[in-house]
Amino acid sequence: xxxxxxxxxxxxxxxxxxxxxxxxxxxxxxxxxxxxxxxxxxxxxxxxxxxxxxxxxxxxxxxxxxxxxxxxxxxxxxxxxxxxxxxxxxxxxxxxxxxxxxxxxxxxxxxxxxx
Amino acid sequence: xxxxxxxxxxxxxxxxxxxxxxxxxxxxxxxxxxxxxxxxxxxxxxxxxxxxxxxxxxxxxxxxxxxxxxxxxxxxxxxxxxxxxxxxxxxxxxxxxxxxxxxxxxxxxxx
Numbered sequence: 001x002x003x004x005x006x007x008x009x010x011x012x013x014x015x016x017x018x019x020x021x022x023x024x025x026x027x028x029x030x031x032x033x034x035x036x037x038x039x040x041x042x043x044x045x046x047x048x049x050x051x052x053x054x055x056x057x058x059x060x061x062x063x064x065x066x067x068x069x070x071x072x073x074x075x076x077x078x079x080x081x082x083x084x085x086x087x088x089x090x091x092x093x094x095x096x097x098x099x100x101x102x103x104x105x106x107x108x109x110x111x112x113x114x115x
Numbered sequence: 116x117x118x119x120x121x122x123x124x125x126x127x128x129x130x131x132x133x134x135x136x137x138x139x140x141x142x143x144x145x146x147x148x149x150x151x152x153x154x155x156x157x158x159x160x161x162x163x164x165x166x167x168x169x170x171x172x173x174x175x176x177x178x179x180x181x182x183x184x185x186x187x188x189x190x191x192x193x194x195x196x197x198x199x200x201x202x203x204x205x206x207x208x209x210x211x212x213x214x215x216x217x218x219x220x221x222x223x224x225x226x
Contacts, residue, residue, distance in 0.1 A: 045214060
């Protein structure tokens with residue numbers, strides 16, 4: 001069964017460093033998303049991406065964040081200058097369609113630890 | 116602030132019983148509703164989605180949606196110990212279906 005994959009599974013970085021989290025969405029899916037979950041808290045939407053551009057972003061997704069689809073398979077989240085409060089699980093998700101038929105399937109996540 | 120509310124639990128049910136999980140949402144513009152299961156330390160796993168008023172059944176799971184009451188529920192029949200997890204309710208809005216999640220309800224199925 002097709003699934004979303006993410007690398008790395010765990011990333012440790014120093015405050016102020018740049019990190020890139022990578023995702024390979026399900027191959028026939030057209031919509032891509034990033035969410036994060038701080039330990040013990042709810043899953044929070046960061047950004048959605050369709051047709052090579054951002055569809056929607058949350059207040060969390062400030063200028064320190066960017067997304068890119070560098071090729072036909074990868075979808076990346078970059079954090080330019082990490083802060084302690086960026087420590088969280090980051091989940092990539094993808095869906096075949098949008099709107100009422102946009103079932104989103106999540107990847108296994110990348111645990112980001114900022115020291 | 117658009118919210119999705121869930122009772123955090125834990126909800127404890129004996130094996131073989133029906134577990135009933137509830138969720139309310141504040142944004143009347145929400146169009147689609149999802150139930151995810153999340154085991155500790157793992158990612159959300161999609162169980163069901165619903166976007167029309169009424170019931171939708173899939174195996175042991177039934178999702179119910181009442182848009183007038185802004186209420187979504189998930190029934191799990193014949194609960195198994197492997198169903199013990201946190202169940203996340205999410206509401207989708209917009210074309211790209213940004214999901215707003217609740218805090219989740221922890222379900223414990225006891226032997």
